Amino acid sequence: MTLTFAGRLQTRLFLFLFIGLPITCLYGFAVSGWQWDWRVIQVFVWFLCTITGFGLLLDPVYIFLQSTRWDRDWPFAYQFFFSWVEFGVVFFVARAGLVPYLPEVAFQGSRGLGIATLHFTLVFVPSFLALLGPLQAIFIRWRFKGGQFGKL
């Protein structure tokens, strides 16, 4: 991938809105026993928002790292790896109770880890696959605009 700074932000927000959020709501719905319990669902929503926000903060860092690479690109493998780094950091910070709006009790023990990991896996896999090409089928100019949407 050869993302530009604006492209990174736009693609991240797009995937968050159109893939991450719907899947998160569905996942929360399932976890709360297939009934709409916003107190449960909101934990997942805020958790995903935090990961996305953290990612947006890291995007300038990624862009800097890209600019030190001759091809100024970002291998898919890096995207894969750093997505999980973003998840890991937010998870452990939340588990330590450092995120005021995320109840730390939800992230304790292997059960907490399991639920959060499954949540992120379900969001990450389709988002990552979308980056590998399907987005191009819908947004034909996206690949030439470094991840930005709109006209060339």
Place this chain on the structure above:
Amino acid sequence: MIPFPVRFRVRQIGIDGHTIGPSRILLCEDPGVFLIGKSEDADVPLSGDAVSRRHMSLLMTDDEVRVRDESSTNGTYVNGTRVDEVVLSAGDQISIPGWLLELLGPAKNAASATRIGGVEVDESLVSRLIMTDDDAAPSSPLSSSRRTFPGAEFDGKDVVGVEALRASGHPVDEVRFCAVGGGLGSFIWVDHLRCYGIAANDIKAIGTEGVCYQTYKRYCKNSQIPDHERLRSNSLSRPDNIWGFPGYALREVGKGISVKGVFQVFGEPTLSESYTPRAGDVFDSLDKEAARISWPEMFVKAQVLGLRKTSDGRYAVAYKLWGGEASGQERNRYVIADVVHLSTGYPATRFVDDFQTFITNHPDARAQVANAYEPHDQMYIEAERRDGPVQVVVRGRGIVASRIIQRLFEARKKNPNIRILHSMRTPINARGGAVFRMARRLVRNNVEIQPFNWPKSCWGGDLRVEYEDADEEQRGIMLTQLGGTTTAERSDWIGIVDRGTEEGWYRPVYGNISDLAPLPAQGANQPAGVQVSIDTVEGNAEKLNADYLVDCTGLIADIRRSPFLADMLDTYHLRRNHTYRMKDGTAIQGGPTGLHCTNDFEIEGLRNNTGRVYAAGAITTGGPYLAVDSFLGLQYSALRSVDHLATERHHKVRNLGPFRSLGGWTKWMVGAQP
């Protein structure tokens, strides 16, 4: 149809392009196949610098006269276009290095057939093929073909009237979109138009090669990339799919070939070698897309001779049909189009100067030297057969040199006495790669490494945006900084050099080649060779006695060498791009390169009311995009120009938004017509 005897006027051409001495007449009395070349057993022996032993054949039947190139080294050209095989009509000019053959019209009567320019040929001397003197005034090679068509209608005019063209008696066709070139650039542009919803009968594509990838395939084959070898291209750079998804790596999985490519794409270029598709797979996929978009219905096999603005805001394209049923003047036609796309590819190319000088001065040593882009399989076959040492100098350090070294490595399996001397101008140490701001290009074995011919972000990353936004001078500087000769990081290539260095059959030589001289054969044990003199970087003069020299320094494209483009440049005073070089911190303008065009690839100088002309490919070098002659670059320029048409709304091209895009892509996936 031209009745026998078929007559050619033969002229010898000097280096300056003018004729030497009186022209002569070649007379073919009967049907048959006649070989022309330097070989003694050729039917028409022509001496000369760069004439191959078997250069070309003239094929005469009662119905038609054809010329066929016999895989000659320097090619056979008809009216300025390189050909493999083509039907000729009266007035056509065949050129091979040093010679010009013009097919003359039928003689007025049988008695005058052997009387040419007032010289009567003695009947007893008339054999199947004879050469006789001809006292016709010599003319410059190109002017005589322009005299006939589209001379009267086009010459000296920059705007022509459609009525005048109709009155000329030549067939005149009308179409909305016309793609000139017929190669990959034209195909990709037409593919975009079709996927944007334009009907096939609104489009005409004109070119001299029946298959859109013919020229590309020829260059691949010559530079030793047969169909099963891999190209230097990305998985998602699919010339047969305007969306680029699914890529070639995924296609290989689908066809059950290999899943390795998908993992390569995941890790490339840092954790794994970059994936590249097989040449044959690319050609197969293009065949499939050509059938899907009805390319054969839109394509006309013809040579484009000229383009003019018309007085009603369109363009007249003059072309001459190649093959088919039409003959004589019937073959000369016009098509009037609202929008024209120019993608004529590399015009007649030339070699680097010292190489060109050598082949000009020592035609006898032609078999010992080759440019990597010309056919030279014979060298490997001879080297493999020879029972003894063979020394080959490979010059240059690009991707082609890598492939040639690999080919020589393969030849070593048959003749383990092949040695490779790799001639490079300077050594490059591990920290000596090109620098662009904070980044430095990787170096392996004194060769700079890059997955593709430009840094990846030039195609769709921040460098594309930055380059497009830059002014002409800044673009020139960026081009210098980011360009340069590179090869791909392939473990097999690195392994060959490492092993050759260790075993002593590969040696790099650093310095400028100062002279090339032929080494005549001395008996059976010492066949002819070439002596390569090098001023080494240490200041020594090294003389390498080699059997062969393969020059991998590439070809020089010069758009003025295309008579079609030269005529347009002169008629409309079109702007050109230029090279730039840095001197003492300032950019100095160098020679002209491609045609100047806007960021939408429009040639502004040809704008005609609502009529538009766009360009793509090698002829736009130095323009708004760096990688213009790559698959993805051709797709980019096609997308820009078709999007521009959609934005301007003059030509009923509808925008391709997300829903229509997804719909079009779905049709592609299921193989339905767009």
